Every structure is written in structure tokens, then in C-alpha cells.
Amino acid sequence: MPGDAFSLAGIVKTFPGVHALDGASLSIRPGEIHGLVGENGAGKSTIIKILAGVYRPDQGTVSINAEPVPSLTPTFVHKAGVRFIHQELHLVPHFTVTESVFMGQELTGRLGLAKRDMRKKAEAFLRNILGIDLPGNLLVRDLGTAERKLVQIARALIDGKAKTVVFDEPTAPLASDEVETVMKAINALKAEGIAILYVSHYLSEVTDICDRVTVFRQGKTVGVFDQIDADSSGDLIYAMVGRNLTDMFPQKDRKSRGIGLEVSGFGDGERFEGVSLKIQRGQILGIAGLIGSGREELVEALYGLRSAKSGSMRIEGEVTRIRNAAQAVRAGLVLVPRDRRNAGLVLPMTVSENVTLAILERNSRFSLEDRNAARKTAAEQIGALDIRPPNPDAVTRFLSGGNQQKVVLARWLAKTARVFIFDEPTLGVDIGAKAEIYRLIENLARDGAAVIVSSSDPVELVGICDRIAIMMRGRMAGELSATDLTVDGLVAATTGAADVGTLADAVA
Amino acid sequence: MPSHSSASVRFSPNLTGYIPLTIFLGVLVYISLNAPNFVTMRNLELVLMQSLPVVLVCAGLAAVVMAGGDDVVSGGIDLSIPATAVLSAGVTAQMLTAGWPLALCSAAALAACLVVGAVNALLVTRMGMTPLLATLAMFVAVVGVNNVITESRRINVDHTWIVALRSQDVVGVPLGITLTAAIVTLIFFLLHLTRFGLGLQAVGGSRDAAETSGLNVSRLFAMSFVVAALTGFLCGFFLLARGAGSSPGVQDNLMLEMVLATFVGAAFSPRRVVTLWGAVLGAVLVTAISIGFKSMGVNVFWTGLIKGSLIVVVVALAAVSNRVR
Amino acid sequence: MTTTLTGSASVGNAIMRFGFLIVFLAFFVLFAAWNPVFLQGGNLSNIIEGSAVLMIVALGMTLIVATGGIDLSVGIALDFGAAFAVVAMKSYGMDWFGAMCAGLIGGSVVGIFNSVLVVGLGISPFLATLSTFFIGSSVQRIFTNGGGPISHRRMPEEFRNLALGDIYGIPTEAVVAFGLTVIYFLILERSIWGRRIHAMGMQRSAAIVAGIRVNRILITCYVVVGVTCAVGGLIAAANIRMFTPLSGFSYLLDAIAAVFIGAALHPRGRPNVPGTVLGVLFLGMVANGLNLMGLNFNTKDALQGIILVSALALAVAQQKMRRS
Known part of the structure; x- marks a missing residue:
């Protein structure tokens, strides 16, 4: 030509x-x-x-x-x-x-x-x-x-x-x-x-x-x-x-079933302060905010990866103090991190080893692991989430991005947590796998978990969330119902082009 | 832990970057207050002369670390340099006593050292061994070979050139110091002012980046081991000059001193990376402190304790001040 | 070795997979052919007995390498174990049991010191244990006034039996080493702690996010390793009825080599107990075999070094081929 x-x-x-x-x-x-x-x-x-x-x-x-x-x-x-x-x-x-x-x-x-x-x-x-x-x-x-x-x-x-x-x-x-x-x-x-x-x-x-x-x-x-x-x-x-x-995004007719996670006056003394959030069980709360808004740091602090200097947290009404990730996991609060290749998965390990990493006690006797039981647990999750290849002994490094994300999720599903935090859940995931991940997040909420999705993708937030909290310059600028919110409206709110309060009135 | 540097913060080297160096200098000031003879020209000369072998091997190690990255276990490191130095000294001494001319002796020593460098390079870049492991094993093997050559004996050398390296002054400065300064400057030129050097640093900084820029990563990394072997070769002559002969057992101490000085040197640099000057400065200051405590009358048995504590204090402070930043 | 042979493996494939084993056997045959004494039962048990202390130190090293670090101070822990035990008997008149406890405490002191440096101060394991090495060596020199041995001729019989006695005809030190090997195998390869240790060794940040208390594990590991190496020190002290300062250093390089030979033999390159055992036995066999060849000390030393480099290179190359 x-x-x-x-x-x-x-x-x-x-x-x-x-x-x-x-x-x-x-x-x-x-x-x-x-x-x-x-x-x-x-x-x-x-x-x-x-x-x-x-x-x-x-x-x-x-x-x-x-x-x-x-x-x-x-x-x-x-x-x-x-x-x-x-x-x-x-x-x-x-x-x-x-x-x-x-x-x-x-x-x-x-x-x-x-x-x-x-x-x-x-x-x-x-x-x-x-x-x-x-x-x-x-x-x-x-x-x-x-x-x-x-x-x-x-x-x-x-x-x-x-x-x-x-x-x-x-x-x-x-x-x-x-x-x-x-x-x-x-x-x-x-x-x-x-x-x-x-x-x-x-x-x-x-x-x-x-x-x-x-x-x-x-x-x-x-x-x-x-x-x-x-x-x-x-x-x-x-x-x-x-x-x-x-049908990329699931339907939103979710009912709240009581308070799942409640934070008030949360701050790390550096990048964000005075953040209060309330997440209902059975619902999905989005967190929006630009880089530097404190959104990433808030997620880290909720999970104990960053120390919170002020504020309090309740999980299903119980006052909980989380100072490290291990405490968070024990309290039933889990994170699907944005950097799944470094923070989400132990890449050289097999799918089975990754899936059972947080529930080792369950498949063990006198602290000795029952490998067959572990593999069975993994196989169940692989089936439930349609992870490919469906082989518990596959090395995680060689899975596609979407399937790796499912492995992280499978670990927490096996753990039966109460509060799920997703940080950029579909980063680098292709469009077909994206829809699947959204459905899985949706299912979590339907099964009664309280779900937080922190994301820089406004389409994603408007698509799957019930409510969206907006972080701006280290503070919570407000919260919007996602039911009638448009993507443009959310972008305007996160970039400060529109006032969150006015938007909230308009949406309501 | 997922941490992301924010776009808006720009780091400018500030004073906290120099805390480890300050502590070192503080210790030296303390010594000079308590040992009045410490700050004399004669003594400073002694410190420099003493530090020359370490300075040379540190320069070589710095080159390897710059090319391999500064993770001690998986990155670039060459523990075999002191063994190479001892081999260089052993070969030269043995041949000199057998009556060969110096030029031929050093050519043979050079060849032997280059073989060590090449084997190191081969093990790391071709066989895929971690440098720590490959060079540690090579250390053992080379020392073993050298012991066969010298039959584990101390060999005295009285060749005029070797003696000159120890006692000859040129315009009031000992020849050894002048030569070492020249060598280090040459290595600096090679590492910082040539395409080769920048390529080397690029490979150490980010292997992928170097690869996508079309650099021949494994050849550059391999070359860094050859540079290191060369510094080992040169160091051999200073070992000969210092002890007036080749003596077994020097390598263990030299290896520990080399690692200590190079990584303490990294703590001196405000960005906490291994640099040539940091390593050289580390070598001189560590020697200064050893000699200083000795001249204060501190028992030599304490030297190890003091050196060990110095690593702890300096490296821990470097870690802490980085965290604060 | 945990590799399994698949049905269709060709000869070349087999050499690739079992290259190291083949070399192991080749050396075995060579030594046996050179000197028939090599094959005699007494000599083979000599190899095993002579490898006991190295085995124990190498087990500790395996654990630390599995956490993603390295421990250059294993020799110091060994020395401290020996020193504490000998001094407890000689100066404080303790019985054999008290002395052993004192020795183990001596090793744990080193472990605790390491974990303070690594976990508390955040120093990389290489530099942290290097400074422990410097400090520990210096302490020994100061304590012994320059490095002279502390001998204790009238050592209790029970203590001496650690090195000289036997249990049902098997040398005690071999039994101890075997017992520790089994324990380490269960911990590292079969228990849930082992899984956590491997996870943090391979990808620390992911282990943290998965809720693993990495600091707690690290501290425990360093202390356990200190105590383990002290057991080696007890055996060494019992063997020669004295504490020789700085003698632990000689085990360091061999222990590292054994661990990495073992890791290279693992299908996915993990440090592992069976591999370490194989590495230790290989090193022990080579040392013994070269001795029996009647070479002079220097030549033997050099050959041993060269074999070490070649064996490591072979093991690593073999692993690389297996992966691709």
C-alpha cells in the first residue's frame, strides 16, 4: 500500500x-x-x-x-x-x-x-x-x-x-x-x-x-x-x-444488611486526616480520588500497612484496632492490592499454595500441612472462580493478569472474610476478565460482605458501586449515591470541577 | 508493601543524608583529641599507606556493585577480589624469587587474575549463578590454588620496584599513594565519563532499562568482573610492598574489610548507593579508625567489635534517616 | 531430590535432570577405585560422623536462606555454644545438662542479636550478620585474651559422649544431626510455618499482605538458627575437650555451598532440607576421598575449592536447563 x-x-x-x-x-x-x-x-x-x-x-x-x-x-x-x-x-x-x-x-x-x-x-x-x-x-x-x-x-x-x-x-x-x-x-x-x-x-x-x-x-x-x-x-x-x-456491570438492587465497617476520624497524621466512612454489609462503597488525594494511603491504613495516628474503627459494630495486616486478616478485613505481582501474590508459588496461604491452619494437623486437603480447597476455588488453567499446581507467575487477580480473590474467599477492600481491581485486566471480576465483587456483596472498591477508573466506580466516597487533598470531600450518578458527574466531583455537596443534592 | 512515591515530592539532598558520615568524622575527632599523635602528617600518611590495598579492592567491588545492583544477595558482588589480589602477589613473588624479570612476573600474574575474572564472569552471566555464591566459591578455589603455588609459605621480595612502592617518595608524596590515586582516578574516568561506564551503571540500575536501550547487558556485567580482577591484580603488588612479601591468610581480613568499607561507603552517599568515592572514602576512614583506636591505646582485640558496631550504627542510621525522609 | 522422572524422558534429559547425582556417583566410584579403604564401612561412617557438625550448621543456614536472607554469623553461634558450655563446666562446675543448656543459651544470644539488627533496626541480613561476625569474633578475642583455646580436660563423661558415645552403635553426633534434620525437614517442607517462611522468602510484600507476621517469623528463625548452631558447638567442644575461639568460621563457606547446591537441585530452586543433606554429604565425601588419595594438604585444599566451584556451577546450570 x-x-x-x-x-x-x-x-x-x-x-x-x-x-x-x-x-x-x-x-x-x-x-x-x-x-x-x-x-x-x-x-x-x-x-x-x-x-x-x-x-x-x-x-x-x-x-x-x-x-x-x-x-x-x-x-x-x-x-x-x-x-x-x-x-x-x-x-x-x-x-x-x-x-x-x-x-x-x-x-x-x-x-x-x-x-x-x-x-x-x-x-x-x-x-x-x-x-x-x-x-x-x-x-x-x-x-x-x-x-x-x-x-x-x-x-x-x-x-x-x-x-x-x-x-x-x-x-x-x-x-x-x-x-x-x-x-x-x-x-x-x-x-x-x-x-x-x-x-x-x-x-x-x-x-x-x-x-x-x-x-x-x-x-x-x-x-x-x-x-x-x-x-x-x-x-x-x-x-x-x-x-x-x-451486561458488563451487574444489576444494582442490593439491600443493606446492617453496618459492616465503620471508621471515624481516621488519619495517618501525614497524607490524610479526619476520614469517616460507613460501609453497609451487602453493599459496595467506592472510593474515588486523584493521585495525592490520600486515597491510596487511606486504603493502606485501613489494612494496617500504614499506621493510623488517629481515629477508630468498628467491624460489624465491634471496636477493632488494626496495626498490621495480620490483625486485619484476623479481624476479617482483607485487601486485594493494586500491585498484585508484588503485593498480591507470591509469584513463584503454585496456585494452590497462594490460595491457601491465609488458611494454612485449616488444612493442617499438629501444624503439619495436609497437602491433599490444601489442593482440594484450591481446586474448589479454582472451579468457583473459573481460574485458568484449572490446575492447582500451576505456577502463578505464568497466569494472565485476570486469572492472577482471581487467585488473590480466591485466597480471601477461602478465608471467608467480612470486609473486602479492592484497590484498583481491574488494573491491567482485559475487558472480558473485567466483567467477570465485577460479577465476583458483586457476588461478594450479595453474600453479605461489606465491600470497598478504591479505583481511579470512574466508569468502574459508577458501574458497580452503591455509593461513592470522594477523597480530595487528604480529606473526605463527601459521599454520593451512585444510582443516578453519571461518569461525568463523578469526574467533575473528583477533580473539584463540581462541588460534591451540590452534586449530592442534584442526584438526590 | 505497596508504597508509591507521590509525583509532587522532589528530593533534594539534605543534611540527614550526611548523618553517617558525620558520625564517622565525629569518631575521628574524638580520637584525635585523645591521641595527640593522630593528627600529624606522618600519621595521616601512615593511614593512607595502610589503606591502599583496601582502597583498590573496594574500587573493584564498587564497579561490580554498580553493574549488578546493590542487593547484596541477588545483585552484584565480588568476594573473590581479595583472593585475586593474593594470587597476584603469590604468582609475582614466586616467579621473582625464581629469578624471572619483574615484567614477565607481572604479566603472568595479570594473566592469572584475568582468568579469575573471566571465570567469575562466566559463572555469573553464562551459568546464571548468583554473584555472591559464585565469587564466594571462587574465593575458596583461588586461595586454594594460590596455596599450592606458594606452598602456604611467606615469600619475601626485595625487588627495587616493589620496595619503592612502599618507601619511595615522589615530590614529598609516597609513590604508593600517588599511584593509587592515579588508578582510582582512572577507574573513576572509566565508570563515570565513558559510555562503557554509564552502560555499566545502567545495567546495575535497571537491567530491563539497559536491555531495551540496546545495551549488551551480560557483556557489561561480565566486564565489571574483569575490572574487579584488574584491581585485584594491582592490589597484589601493594600487598607485596606492605608485607615485603607474599604471606598467606591476608585474604580473609581483606575480604571483610572490603565489604565493610564498600557498604559503609554506601551509607556515606546521600542516596545510599554504592559509589566509587564512597567505597574509597570508606576504606580510608575505616583504616583511620582502626589505627586511631590503636594509637589511643585500645587493645587490638577490640577492633572487630568496634568495626562491627560501626556497620550497625552507620547502616541502621542510614536506614532510619531514609525512612524519615 | 524431589524431581520425578516422566515416562518419555530421553537419555539427554536424564543427564540434565540428574547431572549432579551422576557427578556425585562418579566421584564416589573414583574415590572407591583409587583407594579401597574409601568403601569400608568404617570410612563411610567416618564421612557421616565427620559431616555431623557441618550438617547442623547447614540446616540453620537453609532456614535463613529460605527466609530470603543469609547468615554469616553461624560460626559465631557455634563458637558461643562451645564457649558457654565449656566455661559453665570449667568455671562454674555445672554438670553436663547445665552445660548444654548454657551452650544453647549462648547460641540464642547470637540469634537474638541478629534478629534485633535485622528486624529491629532494619539492616539487611548480609550486613547485619557480618557485623555480628565482627563483634562476635572480637568478643571471643577479648574474652580469651587474644584467641587462646580454653581446654577442660575433666569434662563429664555424659558431655563427652555427645561426640564420642553412641546410641545402639550409632555415633551420638550422627543421631543428633539426623534428628535435627528430621525436625528441620518437617518444619521447612511439611509444616504450615515452612509455607509461611518460603512465602516471605520469595515475596516479602505479598506475604505481609496475606497476613503473615513476617517479623515474628524472622525473629524466631534467627533464634532457632543460633540455638541449632550452638548444638554443633557442643559437639565440637565435646570432641576436642576444649573451646577453640573462632573455629566456627571454617563451617561458613561449606554451609553456604551446601545450601545453594541443594537449592539448585530443587525443581523450583527453593532452599530445601533434602537438597542441603545431599550438598553436605557431597562436600564430606569429597574431603574424605581427597584425604585418602594421599595428596599434600595444599593440593587437596585447592582441588576441593575447584570441585566446589564446579559442583555449584553444574547444579545451577542444571537447574537453569530444567527451567527452560
């Missing part, structure tokens, strides 16, 4: 036992932002790796700048001006901005490194192209996540030879207010005439920023959308999953 910066057609790639790609095609034009969406396992990462020259396709043709190329190698692809912005930031914390931007491609002068020159160039690039003022001597560890992302982008583009840039989930680690900074930078690149492939789970971003979108399903290209606007997401979802997902 003339004019395409990059084009792959009829790509087939099989791994032992798996058809990763089965006739997929993808072409990107210069100066456009091209979205690539699909569920986990649809073949997105495989095609990126083919593009990068890491995998060699079994069949299919590849052309760069309208010229067919016989085979791709990483070096060739780099020379052809294709750059990859990986999902992980891949930065060295104690390197300066300048050192990070020029990592592996340092400029040299007559006497070793041309430090001043590099700093000037890095700062200029960040300012002029990406629109951010960052002193070159700042350390990466002192940067915010969005700033780090921009440094990562600058590193890929600083040599000025980039023609195509592939963004793999660029906003995944970002808070919603940081997303805009990165979006602006990506748009600026587009204005430079660079072809951009934008791979993301976040459909609202895709419809927002992309000019065209390619949809993958089961290794095939099932649609290329040339007209993208805010209303396209329904069509995209239909193409991605092959069915309508109107």
Missing part, C-alpha cells in the same frame, strides 16, 4: 499448540495515531514482537515505507526508524533525566562524554517536542510517573530518526490526571508526521486520541475502523469480544 509507514499483511504465527496469529494484518500511515485493540490473547503482543523483529512470522508480508522487506531483525527495524515505548518504564532510578534520555546512545566529545551538550539536547527535546520543562540534572526517582513516561519517550526519539512509534499501554501506570500530559505529547509527535501505533485496553483513550483503529480477535484482524469518535467504543467492544457487553 503506497504511503504506509508500516504494513503487515496475512501474518500467521504459531507456537507449539497455539495459533497466536492467524492471518492478521495491520498498516499505519505517517502522521496518524492508529489504535490496536483486542482482548488479552488476541495477538497484540505477538504482532508487536514481529514488528520488533523478535519473532519471525510463519507466513505473511511486511513492508516498511512502502517497500517490502524479506525479514525483520531488531537492528534492521531500529535502522528503519521504528521505536517502541514499552508498557514498563525501564528507567534507572538514580540516573538523571539526561543520562536516561541518552542511555546507550551517549554523545561523545573530545574529552569523553559531551555532558553539557547532551543535557541541552535532552531539555530542548522535552520542552519543544513533548511540551514539558524538566531540568536535565533531576533524578528519575524524583519524577512523577507521567514525567518518567515522557523521559522514556524522549529516549526512544532523541536521535531524531524515528518514523514509526509503537506505544504499548502507555497510560497503564498513570493516574487519570496524568494521562492528559502523555496524550498531549503523543499528539505532538503526530504533528511531527510520525506514524503512531497505539495499543491500549482503555477504550475511552483509544476513541479519544486515535484516527483509525484495528481490532484483533483470536489472532485475526476483525475490523479496521476509519471513523473514530466518542461513540465508537460500543462498536469496538462488539468487534473485540464478538458479543455485546451491555
Whole structure:
């Protein structure tokens, strides 16, 4: 196709036992932002790796700048001006901005490194192209996540030879207010005439920023959308999953069954104070709030990971003091943490070992473990939550994000807790697994648990919660009923664009 | 524990960063008040001369830690450097007494040391052994081989060059100090002002980052072991000069001193990372304190206790002041 | 070894899986061929008896490595165990039982000190136990006025039996080592505490979130290890009827090596008791076999070091292949 910066057609790639790609095609034009969406396992990462020259396709043709190329190698692809912005930031914390931007491609002068020159160039690039003022001597560890992302982008583009840039989930680690900074930078690149492939789970971003979108399903290209606007997401979802997902969020006709958790005057003496919350059994309370609002710290303090300096807590009416996670678990309050790979799961352990980690006593005699009983408990949970593969001895590291999340949940279900806290429950989870996780959360509430969902995704909060508490600058700004709340209304409330009190009146 | 640094807080090195260093200097001030002979040019010279072997191996260790990351167990560490140093001394001494010219002796020692570095690199980057384990085992093996070479005997060397390393002054400064300063400066240049050095640091800081930047991670990490072996090779000559001969059993003490100085040095840096200057400073200050207490008349049996407590105080304070920040 | 052979394993596959075992056997055959004395019952029991103290220290090391740390002060705990016991008998005239209790208390002092450093002050285990090593060595030097041994010729018979006696014909020290091995095996590989220890060793933050009291476990582990190593010290003291300062250091490197050989043999690379046993026996066999070859001391030492490096490399490489 003339004019395409990059084009792959009829790509087939099989791994032992798996058809990763089965006739997929993808072409990107210069100066456009091209979205690539699909569920986990649809073949997105495989095609990126083919593009990068890491995998060699079994069949299919590849052309760069309208010229067919016989085979791709990483070096060739780099020379052809294709750059990859990986999902992980891949930065060295104690390197300066300048050192990070020029990592592996340092400029040299007559006497070793041309430090001043590099700093000037890095700062200029960040300012002029990406629109951010960052002193070159700042350390990466002192940067915010969005700033780090921009440094990562600058590193890929600083040599000025980039023609195509592939963004793999660029906003995944970002808070919603940081997303805009990165979006602006990506748009600026587009204005430079660079072809951009934008791979993301976040459909609202895709419809927002992309000019065209390619949809993958089961290794095939099932649609290329040339007209993208805010209303396209329904069509995209239909193409991605092959069915309508109107029932993504469960019905909300939950009744409260008495108070589950009650906190008052809660504060850590640092990041938040004076927080009071009441969660009914059988209901879901959302907590919304931007980065820095104290929302994350509140969750940590509720679970004893951060010490609470003031305030009191009651669980089902009983005064409870929680100073560490072990006490929280014993009191029946459990957390599904946001960072499931580090805090949620012991990845080198098997599914069975992870599921039974909090109920070891139950499957033991004289403190010696009954492994068969443990495996049976795990198998029950695997069945109940439809964890795949359904093998208690599978090593957790090799499960997909959605299934890993289910393993964390399975552990607490086996424990029969009374209060569940979910911190960003669907971070990095694909859309099909998302719906499942929502259903599981919903079931918990129906079975009488008090559930808290802390999230930066307003759609999620409005979709599943009964009420939503809003944190702002370390304080509780107010609480809204989610029944008639719109997503826009919630965003307005969390960003301070609308007053929570007025909104509450309007909703009521 | 899930902790997330907030976007708005920017860290500027403040005074709490220097608490461990201050304590060290405080101890030295205390010593110099109680041991009047401590702060004399002669004594300071003695301290520096004494610290030279440790300084060299510390510089080598710093390079490996920078390339491998500073987690002691899973990151970069090379415990075999002191054994390499002893091997260098042993080979050189043995050949010198057999009547070979110095140039040939040092070439043979260099070759032996490079083999050690290469085996270390191979074990770590090819076989996938943790550096701690690989280099600890190599320490044992190299010391064993060296004992075969020297037959566990002390060999005296009176070659003019080796003696000069100990007693020759150049423009009023002992030759040994000048040479070591030059070597350390060279290593500094290599680590901080070349693409190689930055690559090395990138690998240590974040392996993934280095990989995605197209750096050859395992080659860089492997090279750091070669750099370390080179410092061990050089250190061998200073060991020869100090004891005027190769003597068995030096390596154990040198290894402990090296680890102590390098990681205490990390506590000196406001960011608590192992740096070349931190390691060198650590080596000098630890020696200064040893000599200082000795000149105060403290029984030598107490040295270990004092050193151990110093690690505890300095490292614990570093941990605490980081937590407070 | 907990690997199981699947039906379709080829010869190459088998070598890969059992590479270390094959080397173990190869050495065994080599030593046996070199000197027939090697195979005699007396010599084989010598190997086991001679490995008892190392076995005990290596068990402790296995536990600490499983928590995700390392203990460089196992030798100090061993020395303290010996010193406390000998001094209790010699200077305070305690009987054998009191002396043993004193020795165990001596070991626990080291363990408590370590746990204060690691848990209380948050120092990394490597540096914490290194400073314990420095301090402990110094204390021994001060106490013995420079490192001279404290001998106690008139040691009670019961105490001496710890090293010289036997139970139904089996040397007491071997019985003690075996008993401790069984206990450690049950704790680390079969009990719910073991699961918690492994979980925190592999991913500390996840263990915390799962409600595991990691600090309590760490403290217990360090104290238990101190006491365990002190048992080794008791045996060593009973054997030579004296306390030799700083003698525990010689077990450190071998203990670490045994643990990591063992971990490399585990299908998922975990430190484990059966693997450690295999590692200790391998080291004991090599030392004994080289002795019987009649090599001079230095050559034997060097060969032992080289075999150690090669064995570790092989075990690790084997594990790497098995994983991929």
C-alpha cells in the first residue's frame, strides 16, 4: 500500500499448540495515531514482537515505507526508524533525566562524554517536542510517573530518526490526571508526521486520541475502523469480544444488611486526616480520588500497612484496632492490592499454595500441612472462580493478569472474610476478565460482605458501586449515591470541577 | 508493601543524608583529641599507606556493585577480589624469587587474575549463578590454588620496584599513594565519563532499562568482573610492598574489610548507593579508625567489635534517616 | 531430590535432570577405585560422623536462606555454644545438662542479636550478620585474651559422649544431626510455618499482605538458627575437650555451598532440607576421598575449592536447563 509507514499483511504465527496469529494484518500511515485493540490473547503482543523483529512470522508480508522487506531483525527495524515505548518504564532510578534520555546512545566529545551538550539536547527535546520543562540534572526517582513516561519517550526519539512509534499501554501506570500530559505529547509527535501505533485496553483513550483503529480477535484482524469518535467504543467492544457487553456491570438492587465497617476520624497524621466512612454489609462503597488525594494511603491504613495516628474503627459494630495486616486478616478485613505481582501474590508459588496461604491452619494437623486437603480447597476455588488453567499446581507467575487477580480473590474467599477492600481491581485486566471480576465483587456483596472498591477508573466506580466516597487533598470531600450518578458527574466531583455537596443534592 | 512515591515530592539532598558520615568524622575527632599523635602528617600518611590495598579492592567491588545492583544477595558482588589480589602477589613473588624479570612476573600474574575474572564472569552471566555464591566459591578455589603455588609459605621480595612502592617518595608524596590515586582516578574516568561506564551503571540500575536501550547487558556485567580482577591484580603488588612479601591468610581480613568499607561507603552517599568515592572514602576512614583506636591505646582485640558496631550504627542510621525522609 | 522422572524422558534429559547425582556417583566410584579403604564401612561412617557438625550448621543456614536472607554469623553461634558450655563446666562446675543448656543459651544470644539488627533496626541480613561476625569474633578475642583455646580436660563423661558415645552403635553426633534434620525437614517442607517462611522468602510484600507476621517469623528463625548452631558447638567442644575461639568460621563457606547446591537441585530452586543433606554429604565425601588419595594438604585444599566451584556451577546450570 503506497504511503504506509508500516504494513503487515496475512501474518500467521504459531507456537507449539497455539495459533497466536492467524492471518492478521495491520498498516499505519505517517502522521496518524492508529489504535490496536483486542482482548488479552488476541495477538497484540505477538504482532508487536514481529514488528520488533523478535519473532519471525510463519507466513505473511511486511513492508516498511512502502517497500517490502524479506525479514525483520531488531537492528534492521531500529535502522528503519521504528521505536517502541514499552508498557514498563525501564528507567534507572538514580540516573538523571539526561543520562536516561541518552542511555546507550551517549554523545561523545573530545574529552569523553559531551555532558553539557547532551543535557541541552535532552531539555530542548522535552520542552519543544513533548511540551514539558524538566531540568536535565533531576533524578528519575524524583519524577512523577507521567514525567518518567515522557523521559522514556524522549529516549526512544532523541536521535531524531524515528518514523514509526509503537506505544504499548502507555497510560497503564498513570493516574487519570496524568494521562492528559502523555496524550498531549503523543499528539505532538503526530504533528511531527510520525506514524503512531497505539495499543491500549482503555477504550475511552483509544476513541479519544486515535484516527483509525484495528481490532484483533483470536489472532485475526476483525475490523479496521476509519471513523473514530466518542461513540465508537460500543462498536469496538462488539468487534473485540464478538458479543455485546451491555451486561458488563451487574444489576444494582442490593439491600443493606446492617453496618459492616465503620471508621471515624481516621488519619495517618501525614497524607490524610479526619476520614469517616460507613460501609453497609451487602453493599459496595467506592472510593474515588486523584493521585495525592490520600486515597491510596487511606486504603493502606485501613489494612494496617500504614499506621493510623488517629481515629477508630468498628467491624460489624465491634471496636477493632488494626496495626498490621495480620490483625486485619484476623479481624476479617482483607485487601486485594493494586500491585498484585508484588503485593498480591507470591509469584513463584503454585496456585494452590497462594490460595491457601491465609488458611494454612485449616488444612493442617499438629501444624503439619495436609497437602491433599490444601489442593482440594484450591481446586474448589479454582472451579468457583473459573481460574485458568484449572490446575492447582500451576505456577502463578505464568497466569494472565485476570486469572492472577482471581487467585488473590480466591485466597480471601477461602478465608471467608467480612470486609473486602479492592484497590484498583481491574488494573491491567482485559475487558472480558473485567466483567467477570465485577460479577465476583458483586457476588461478594450479595453474600453479605461489606465491600470497598478504591479505583481511579470512574466508569468502574459508577458501574458497580452503591455509593461513592470522594477523597480530595487528604480529606473526605463527601459521599454520593451512585444510582443516578453519571461518569461525568463523578469526574467533575473528583477533580473539584463540581462541588460534591451540590452534586449530592442534584442526584438526590 | 505497596508504597508509591507521590509525583509532587522532589528530593533534594539534605543534611540527614550526611548523618553517617558525620558520625564517622565525629569518631575521628574524638580520637584525635585523645591521641595527640593522630593528627600529624606522618600519621595521616601512615593511614593512607595502610589503606591502599583496601582502597583498590573496594574500587573493584564498587564497579561490580554498580553493574549488578546493590542487593547484596541477588545483585552484584565480588568476594573473590581479595583472593585475586593474593594470587597476584603469590604468582609475582614466586616467579621473582625464581629469578624471572619483574615484567614477565607481572604479566603472568595479570594473566592469572584475568582468568579469575573471566571465570567469575562466566559463572555469573553464562551459568546464571548468583554473584555472591559464585565469587564466594571462587574465593575458596583461588586461595586454594594460590596455596599450592606458594606452598602456604611467606615469600619475601626485595625487588627495587616493589620496595619503592612502599618507601619511595615522589615530590614529598609516597609513590604508593600517588599511584593509587592515579588508578582510582582512572577507574573513576572509566565508570563515570565513558559510555562503557554509564552502560555499566545502567545495567546495575535497571537491567530491563539497559536491555531495551540496546545495551549488551551480560557483556557489561561480565566486564565489571574483569575490572574487579584488574584491581585485584594491582592490589597484589601493594600487598607485596606492605608485607615485603607474599604471606598467606591476608585474604580473609581483606575480604571483610572490603565489604565493610564498600557498604559503609554506601551509607556515606546521600542516596545510599554504592559509589566509587564512597567505597574509597570508606576504606580510608575505616583504616583511620582502626589505627586511631590503636594509637589511643585500645587493645587490638577490640577492633572487630568496634568495626562491627560501626556497620550497625552507620547502616541502621542510614536506614532510619531514609525512612524519615 | 524431589524431581520425578516422566515416562518419555530421553537419555539427554536424564543427564540434565540428574547431572549432579551422576557427578556425585562418579566421584564416589573414583574415590572407591583409587583407594579401597574409601568403601569400608568404617570410612563411610567416618564421612557421616565427620559431616555431623557441618550438617547442623547447614540446616540453620537453609532456614535463613529460605527466609530470603543469609547468615554469616553461624560460626559465631557455634563458637558461643562451645564457649558457654565449656566455661559453665570449667568455671562454674555445672554438670553436663547445665552445660548444654548454657551452650544453647549462648547460641540464642547470637540469634537474638541478629534478629534485633535485622528486624529491629532494619539492616539487611548480609550486613547485619557480618557485623555480628565482627563483634562476635572480637568478643571471643577479648574474652580469651587474644584467641587462646580454653581446654577442660575433666569434662563429664555424659558431655563427652555427645561426640564420642553412641546410641545402639550409632555415633551420638550422627543421631543428633539426623534428628535435627528430621525436625528441620518437617518444619521447612511439611509444616504450615515452612509455607509461611518460603512465602516471605520469595515475596516479602505479598506475604505481609496475606497476613503473615513476617517479623515474628524472622525473629524466631534467627533464634532457632543460633540455638541449632550452638548444638554443633557442643559437639565440637565435646570432641576436642576444649573451646577453640573462632573455629566456627571454617563451617561458613561449606554451609553456604551446601545450601545453594541443594537449592539448585530443587525443581523450583527453593532452599530445601533434602537438597542441603545431599550438598553436605557431597562436600564430606569429597574431603574424605581427597584425604585418602594421599595428596599434600595444599593440593587437596585447592582441588576441593575447584570441585566446589564446579559442583555449584553444574547444579545451577542444571537447574537453569530444567527451567527452560
